[in-house]
Amino acid sequence: MRGSQGAILASSVAWMDTFFDSAANLIRYPGNTGRHAVRESLWYAAGLLVQRRDAAAPRALRAIDAVLSLQFDRPCAVWDGTWPRAPQETLVRPDGAEAYVSCDASRQIAVIDTKEWKVKKLIDAGPGADGLAWAKGK
DSSP: HHEEEEEEEHHHHHHHHEEEEEETEEEEEEEEEEEEHHHHHHHHHHHHHTTTTTTGGHHHHHHHHHHTTTTTOOOOOOOTTOOOSSSEEEEEEETTEEEEEEEGGGTTTEEEETTTEEEEEEEOOOOOSSGGGGGGOO
């Protein structure tokens, strides 16, 4: 890729390099070092591969593997084959009856009935909550 397109790609990938978390193999959301961006990590990996730098290919493949490991595998469910926006974002109970979705602005977790897709209740996650691991049911 040459010219202005190549320059934009190089600049974008260089910017995303600063957010790459090598332990998780995902990029972090800017301004939130504890939360990872799943879909954006695929864009980052694609940018690395388009640049065709041999040293970047292993990082791109690790990011792709990390994203694929987060893919929902729930045959017949409407979300089958999709991904959460962040690994901390959504958890569906093994029986598939309820989904827990992070609502960061309100610091609450929505418990959703997956048959009717309605919010059953909200769980207060408390200050500093980042994802579902810190939510306590009542």
